[in-house]
Amino acid sequence: MALFAAAIPGAYAQPAQGWKQLTARELATRCHSSDAAQHASCVGYVQGIYDLQFAPIPPRGVCPPSDFTPDLLAEVVTAYADTHEDGPAPPAVGQAIVRFFPCGEGHK
Numbered sequence: 001m002a003l004f005a006a007a008i009p010g011a012y013a014q015p016a017q018g019w020k021q022l023t024a025r026e027l028a029t030r031c032h033s034s035d036a037a038q039h040a041s042c043v044g045y046v047q048g049i050y051d052l053q054f055a056p057i058p059p060r061g062v063c064p065p066s067d068f069t070p071d072l073l074a075e076v077v078t079a080y081a082d083t084h085e086d087g088p089a090p091p092a093v094g095q096a097i098v099r100f101f102p103c104g105e106g107h108k
Contacts, residue, residue: 028078
């Protein structure tokens with residue numbers, strides 16, 4: 001696969017035409033939605049970002065609680081997005097996790 005990608009310059013450099021990165025505000029709108037499909041897309045999105053950036057072992061200084069769930073993560077990300085400037089959703093998810101789940105006494 002890497003050889004194939006190397007043979008086609010820019011094959012992975014650009015998103016598909018018309019693709020637009022989700023913003024933190026757009027994600028928060030989905031999270032706040034009473035529509036089950038919209039809310040599920042929020043939960044799935046934040047869980048995917050968490051899995052890519054923080055699982056299976058969170059980085060040093062990040063200590064999610066023992067009752068951590070995708071729904072709790074969505075609530076935290078929504079609270080962060082509602083109180084911070086808009087921007088790309090993936091970094092907002094990461095910042096929410098780092099800010100809401102710092103390690104305290106007894107955590108390393």
